[in-house]
Amino acid sequence: MKNRIARPGCALGLALLALITGPGAAAREEKPRNVIFILSDDHRYDFMGFMPGAPAWLETPNLDRMAAGGALLENAFVTTSLCSPSRASILTGQYAHRHQIVDNDSPIPDGTVFFPGFLQAAGYRTAFIGKWHMGNVSDVPQPGFDYWVSFSGQGVYFDPLLNVNGKREQVKGYTTDLLTDHAITWLEQQRKKEPDQPFFLYLSHKAVHAEFEAAPGDKGRYAGKPIPYPATMAQTEANERGKPDWLRAQRNSWHGVDYLYEGALEFDDFYRAYAETLLGLDEGIGRVLDWLEKTGLDETTLVMYMGDNGFQLGEHGLIDKRTAYEASIRVPMLAYAPGLIEPGSVITPMVRNIDIAPTVLELADAHSTIKMDGRSFLPLLHGEPANWPLEMLYEYFWEYPFPHTPTTFALRDQRYKYIFYYGLWDTAELYDLETDPQERHNLIDVPAEQERAKEMRARMWDLREQTGGMTIPLKRPGDWQAKERGPER
Numbered sequence: 001m002k003n004r005i006a007r008p009g010c011a012l013g014l015a016l017l018a019l020i021t022g023p024g025a026a027a028r029e030e031k032p033r034n035v036i037f038i039l040s041d042d043h044r045y046d047f048m049g050f051m052p053g054a055p056a057w058l059e060t061p062n063l064d065r066m067a068a069g070g071a072l073l074e075n076a077f078v079t080t081s082l083c084s085p086s087r088a089s090i091l092t093g094q095y096a097h098r099h100q101i102v103d104n105d106s107p108i109p110d111g112t113v114f115f116p117g118f119l120q121a122a123g124y125r126t127a128f129i130g131k132w133h134m135g136n137v138s139d140v141p142q143p144g145f146d147y148w149v150s151f152s153g154q155g156v157y158f159d160p161l162l163n164v165n166g167k168r169e170q171v172k173g174y175t176t177d178l179l180t181d182h183a184i185t186w187l188e189q190q191r192k193k194e195p196d197q198p199f200f201l202y203l204s205h206k207a208v209h210a211e212f213e214a215a216p217g218d219k220g221r222y223a224g225k226p227i228p229y230p231a232t233m234a235q236t237e238a239n240e241r242g243k244p245d246w247l248r249a250q251r252n253s254w255h256g257v258d259y260l261y262e263g264a265l266e267f268d269d270f271y272r273a274y275a276e277t278l279l280g281l282d283e284g285i286g287r288v289l290d291w292l293e294k295t296g297l298d299e300t301t302l303v304m305y306m307g308d309n310g311f312q313l314g315e316h317g318l319i320d321k322r323t324a325y326e327a328s329i330r331v332p333m334l335a336y337a338p339g340l341i342e343p344g345s346v347i348t349p350m351v352r353n354i355d356i357a358p359t360v361l362e363l364a365d366a367h368s369t370i371k372m373d374g375r376s377f378l379p380l381l382h383g384e385p386a387n388w389p390l391e392m393l394y395e396y397f398w399e400y401p402f403p404h405t406p407t408t409f410a411l412r413d414q415r416y417k418y419i420f421y422y423g424l425w426d427t428a429e430l431y432d433l434e435t436d437p438q439e440r441h442n443l444i445d446v447p448a449e450q451e452r453a454k455e456m457r458a459r460m461w462d463l464r465e466q467t468g469g470m471t472i473p474l475k476r477p478g479d480w481q482a483k484e485r486g487p488e489r
Helices: 010-021 025-030 061-069 083-092 116-121 175-193 245-250 267-295 353-363 447-466
Strands: 034-040 071-073 125-131 147-151 161-164 167-170 199-204 301-307 333-336 345-347 391-396 408-413 416-421 429-432
Touching: 034 267, 034 353, 061 267, 061 301, 061 333, 083 353, 116 125, 116 199, 116 353, 125 175, 147 175, 175 199, 175 267, 267 301, 301 353, 391 447, 408 447, 416 447, 429 447
Parallel strands: 034 199, 034 301, 071 345, 125 147, 125 199
Antiparallel strands: 071 333, 147 161, 161 167, 301 333, 391 408, 408 416, 416 429
16 A cells, blocks of 8 residues: 655654644644553454454454554564564564563573663653563563553453552452553653653553453453454365475464364354454553543654564464464554654555664654664654665574474565474475465475575575574573463463
8 A cells, every 4th residue: 555644754844844734733842752652462463443354343443543543554563473572572672583582481681671761761751561471470670661560471351460560469350451540540640740751651461362351341242243264274275285294283283273272162252252352452542542632642642552463363274373474473553643643644664573662762862772673663654765675584483382383484575475494394485475465375396486485595594694693592491391281371
């Protein structure tokens, strides 16, 4: 789609901005813009009511509202499709092979620096509210945040034990609602105590992670609704031709549609529960937007929404993420900022989770002291064309508790994707995403595509080498290997 953002770049100055957005715009821009970053868990890129691929019955009025009033970044990706590594990449601007939080059990390495600390140095007040899920199962306050609300590990959907600024409190209620309550309370306190101080709020939800639990009023909302099964879900010769052996084997496993959670769940129930759990998350986003409008802070605040990774709902016979397939690595991303972003804009160039930190820092005129692999996409929000290579590395490192998916390296550009499995004697994959968006036809053995495969493979390794990614980050086995396995953490 065409990028319809019309606002010129910041370099043209506040005077031109005032001409574009009204007489009060220049005065508003003199104060640093506030930022609210809302993160969800396992939310698919196309699972929003306004998206063409969404079920016709799916309701997300507030995500729709953000898109209509702001911008959809339609080609947003994560560089590792797993909770902890992706969250660490968001907070550091680095690939997992650099920050070393490569799985959900990795400790946070000594010396790790998270970008909100640079916002503090630039005069921002910062808050983290929600799921942290890094450093094993820690819920303790982390550097870079003035205010802290979190919980241990994956958390629960009801009656969580919250760590509020270092003090643990057992509370009653639905976790999505409680986190939103804390967020609005902090925003209100910040507005009253320090009205001239810019703020950064990182609101990190547990939803919509399995096992899905909708808010009491939403449970059963979609009972009986038809399921739009993906074309690659059926176990047919056409779907399996040219696919790696590990993928066929995974269909009948914990993360496969033929033995979902070892037969504990039916796919249709799983699908509808996922959609119902999204309702509470969408309502919470609406409450934040309502508060901003009520206080007038919507005119000086950038709200960004994204998922920490994608999620397969039957694609290639799987119900997980981790893989390098599109439903796994693509995420929803919206940006909403009246006066900064033209309503209804669609931004087409590729952006990644490692680009969040550089973008927020540039907006805040804050500076990083650590090496970041990402780049700011603030120019895209200003309506400027992209002037960087439109490609990304993807990596996933094999996990002991969930051995079904091998170590995976990939290179994706605007049209093609090359996938390589490290340490596994299996077929590589090459897809033309323009003609085959569902990744049904592996081109790796097509004679006419051999030069492309060779070139993409070489470029993938070159980029890994350039970013310090030529080692496999090994983790010492511990007691976590012996614990009973539950649904993906």
